[in-house]
Amino acid sequence: MAKDAKLDAKTKRKAPLQTPTDLKSNAVPDIAGALNLLLADTYALYFKTKNFHWHVSGPHFRDYHLLLDEQAAALLATTDIMAERARKIGGTTLRSIGHVSRLQRIQDNDADFVSPKDMLAELREDNKAMVEHLRTAHDLCDEHGDIATASLIENWVDEAEQRIWFLFEATRDT
Template sequence: MQIDIGINEKNRTDIATGLGRVLADSYALYLKTHNFHWNVTGPMFQTLHTMFEQQYTELAMAVDELAERIRSLGAFAPASFSAYSELSSIPEEKGVPAAKDMIKQLVEGHETVIKTARALYPLCDEADDDATADLLTQRIQIHEKTAWMLRSLLEA
């Protein structure tokens, strides 16, 4: 059945493609945050272990919202490690860095998601896609707050 939501097919495809990048970045950040939750050590263990759990739990909900928005636009959501690897701008962590380096990597990851999401606004404006713009605004607010909280842990 044809999709008739007031956004033409090309714009829906372009927006869904951009959302796929946001989804891939979000999933890569989810995986990195979960990794750090499991493997953090040191004097800040309890604080970081708990904080990282809250963050990866929030990210798990976010990837579902992003994928469902992609589906609402009539596209299939990327859903494999190889697709995420191709689409994400967040580098994979293969080791177990020190706690302070974990925090720095997560700040950088949240900032990356913010920039990836922000890049979609012109497409949303062009297509009059307020629903996607609203979702992006919500995601950006959460990532900016999380980056600020993580960054605060690094201050003297």
């Protein structure tokens, strides 16, 4: 490959995307950045939920196992929408598990054993943190007039609040 072709390829890799959007130029990196943080958190929460799904035990095994599988599937379903929204407005998105680990705010749990009640309580708190992060991103979208991303975030808040409710009810003493 000629030297000029190598330089041209390098320049193109660093060139901004030319995705058409009516958002102001400063809105794109702000909103795409917020979406990438949410996406990293969603992947971290997804994997933690699957971890607990795989390792739950005890007398409520079946109920908790199914609940966690359902919640993990719902989390995974949002990831493509988040990433594609960042791309749709002209931003870039996550590229690797390493990228996720650098951005995630939801902490991993690598313990060999976690009691079922502690699993559900930890996931409940993580989902509460997720709601806080979603609300912050929503405020940013409002500042930039991005009603489409704000609308998506409103749905994700509702979904997270439902996960919180189910996790709360599953651990509540009658």
